[in-house]
Amino acid sequence: MSRNERIAYFSMEIGLDTAMPTYSGGLGVLAGDTVRSAADLQVPMVAVALLHRKGYFFQRLDANGWQHEEPALWAVNDFVEEMPERTSVQLEDRVVRLRAWRREVVGHGGYRVPVYLLDSDLPDNSEWDRKLTHYLYGGDAHYRLCQEVVLGIGGLRMLRELGYTHIERFHMNEGHAAFLALELLEEHMQGEGRSYITPEDLEAVRRRCVFTTHTPVPAGHDKFPIDLVIKVLGHKEILTHKTLCESEGVLNMTFLALNLSRYVNGVAKRHAEVAGRMFVQYTIDSITNGVHAATWTARPFQELFDRSIPGWRQDAFSLRHAESLPKQDVWQAHRRAKEWLIQYVNREDNVGMDVDVFTIGYARRAATYKRAGLLFHDIEWLRQIATRTGAMQIVYAGKAHPHDAHGKEIIQSIFHAREALKNVIKIAYLENYDMELGKLMTAGVDVWLNTPQPPLEASGTSGMKAALNGVPSLSVLDGWWIEGCIEGVTGWAIGEDDRHPPEQIDPARDAACLYQKLENVIIPMYYHDRDGFLDIMRHCIAINGSFFNTQRMMQEYVLKAYFR
Numbered sequence: 001m002s003r004n005e006r007i008a009y010f011s012m013e014i015g016l017d018t019a020m021p022t023y024s025g026g027l028g029v030l031a032g033d034t035v036r037s038a039a040d041l042q043v044p045m046v047a048v049a050l051l052h053r054k055g056y057f058f059q060r061l062d063a064n065g066w067q068h069e070e071p072a073l074w075a076v077n078d079f080v081e082e083m084p085e086r087t088s089v090q091l092e093d094r095v096v097r098l099r100a101w102r103r104e105v106v107g108h109g110g111y112r113v114p115v116y117l118l119d120s121d122l123p124d125n126s127e128w129d130r131k132l133t134h135y136l137y138g139g140d141a142h143y144r145l146c147q148e149v150v151l152g153i154g155g156l157r158m159l160r161e162l163g164y165t166h167i168e169r170f171h172m173n174e175g176h177a178a179f180l181a182l183e184l185l186e187e188h189m190q191g192e193g194r195s196y197i198t199p200e201d202l203e204a205v206r207r208r209c210v211f212t213t214h215t216p217v218p219a220g221h222d223k224f225p226i227d228l229v230i231k232v233l234g235h236k237e238i239l240t241h242k243t244l245c246e247s248e249g250v251l252n253m254t255f256l257a258l259n260l261s262r263y264v265n266g267v268a269k270r271h272a273e274v275a276g277r278m279f280v281q282y283t284i285d286s287i288t289n290g291v292h293a294a295t296w297t298a299r300p301f302q303e304l305f306d307r308s309i310p311g312w313r314q315d316a317f318s319l320r321h322a323e324s325l326p327k328q329d330v331w332q333a334h335r336r337a338k339e340w341l342i343q344y345v346n347r348e349d350n351v352g353m354d355v356d357v358f359t360i361g362y363a364r365r366a367a368t369y370k371r372a373g374l375l376f377h378d379i380e381w382l383r384q385i386a387t388r389t390g391a392m393q394i395v396y397a398g399k400a401h402p403h404d405a406h407g408k409e410i411i412q413s414i415f416h417a418r419e420a421l422k423n424v425i426k427i428a429y430l431e432n433y434d435m436e437l438g439k440l441m442t443a444g445v446d447v448w449l450n451t452p453q454p455p456l457e458a459s460g461t462s463g464m465k466a467a468l469n470g471v472p473s474l475s476v477l478d479g480w481w482i483e484g485c486i487e488g489v490t491g492w493a494i495g496e497d498d499r500h501p502p503e504q505i506d507p508a509r510d511a512a513c514l515y516q517k518l519e520n521v522i523i524p525m526y527y528h529d530r531d532g533f534l535d536i537m538r539h540c541i542a543i544n545g546s547f548f549n550t551q552r553m554m555q556e557y558v559l560k561a562y563f564r
């Protein structure tokens with residue numbers, strides 16, 4: 001059977017359903033939202049990722065705030081359907097067999113985008129190979145390399161096996177998928193009946209490839225010793241092309257993708273500039289991320305939009321009419337979303353939070369550059385704000401990577417701050433931040449806080465989810481917020497956008513800005529100028545919700561990357 005999809009989207013992680021632990025954070029949620037919008041817009045796309053039977057991990061925090069990880073267990077066949085086709089990849093001297101599981105993502109008009117999740121857990125394979133598609137971001141460099149071979153090379157072979165012969169564009173979502181380009185090159189050379197690479201071969205692959213880079217953080221760019229790559233993949237001419245992928249004995253997956261893609265983009269305007277300085281020989285465009293509006297809008301706001309802005313599910317641009325929503329309706333929808341969150345927090349953490357109290361939300365991967373603890377930089381100052389200006393409560397969530405001891409210490413430091421502030425500010429740290437909790441939190445707090453170290457936040461998307469639910473952001477100017485922040489209209493900035501160049505690292509300065517905004521502007525407005533606060537809430541939906549969504553994003557990919 002021949003299938004007609006024309007775009008193939010490859011991603012190491014993908015957030016299809018909150019209960020499928022095939023994602024760890026923003027990259028996977030974005031992949032899921034991309035596919036959801038492709039289905040809405042009837043973009044002829046097929047997506048490929050790994051099955052991740054043991055997920056990223058299940059998080060437990062002990063009484064001291066120390067993180068413990070367990071495999072995330074899930075019933076695969078409750079969510080996906082096994083395909084009869086098989087394919088294989090060669091790893092060292094072994095042939096590793098692969099199968100695929102399918103899940104269809106259905107758009108508003110009923111259009112379906114198939115997603116295939118690759119699985120090496122087959123009885124023919126060795127014990128070690130069977131585990132290759134178990135853990136997302138688990139294991140050592142060797143394990144990761146083999147996983148990326150499964151995704152890129154195995155993924156393309158599986159698509160061919162499944163009958164996808166008309167694919168015109170291959171989209172690599174981050175460098176994890178870059179072996180896809182290598183396999184396309186191999187296919188092309190076989191077609192030409194040649195075993196050496198010509199510039200025309202490279203150009204033929206380039207014409208078909210699109211690459212999105214997602215982070216300026218060096219650890220986010222996979223690098224493997226070239227000896228290890230040759231051990232796993234065998235001697236391939238391309239691997240020794242110094243200008244293409246290798247620097248000083250290292251295969252850099254980002255360079256491989258950059259060199260073999262015709263169109264490359266960063267995920268926000270500022271990120272594209274930063275990436276352009278990291279990779280000066282390349283042209284890096286920008287397509288700012290978004291979120292899938294219907295997925296991330298809480299039910300009370302869905303009902304309000306359905307009544308007042310019909311058609312918003314098909315056309316997120318129409319959310320601009322939120323400007324004229326009756327204020328009492330916006331407040332009522334927000335109250336309901338907030339009640340759900342506060343009930344959840346009290347059930348989980350027994351903190352006795354109060355729906356009438358000003359509530360700050362913060363949820364992110366506990367990575368160092370995200371600076372989760374900035375709010376507690378000066379505990380005394382924060383205590384004084386809560387006693388003098390107005391009561392506040394704070395909801396936290398987020399996982400640290402299992403190997404990231406510093407990330408785990410960050411979580412623990414929030415437990416310590418909670419203890420230090422216990423009679424003044426109620427603070428909860430919720431376990432197992434996932435899509436469902438993300439939705440509950442971004443809709444249910446009064447202000448969404450973000451404090452990354454510029455310029456390391458490529459985009460960030462949780463603040464966009466908040467905006468759809470009328471929740472303003474209070475954030476450092478980095479990533480999407482440089483584009484989304486209109487001071488006092490859609491939210492508030494922490495500090496100025498004045499760090500380029502040189503980058504200044506001064507947590508005390510940022511913390512002071514944060515406290516001053518809370519003390520002088522936000523908390524007084526929340527308690528004493530509800531009307532003004534509701535103006536901001538409506539602007540969030542109308543100005544930012546209508547733009548920072550994956551419908552607009554997908555339209556940009558179609559125009560700039562897929563069909564050009």
Ligand SMILES: *Cc1c(COP(=O)(O)O)cnc(C)c1O
Pocket residue numbers: 024025026027029363364365433434435438439459460461462463465
């Ligand atoms: C939206 C989301 C993210 C990404 O948000 P950031 O602002 O980039 O941190 C990460 N994890 C989950 C579970 C999410 O829902």
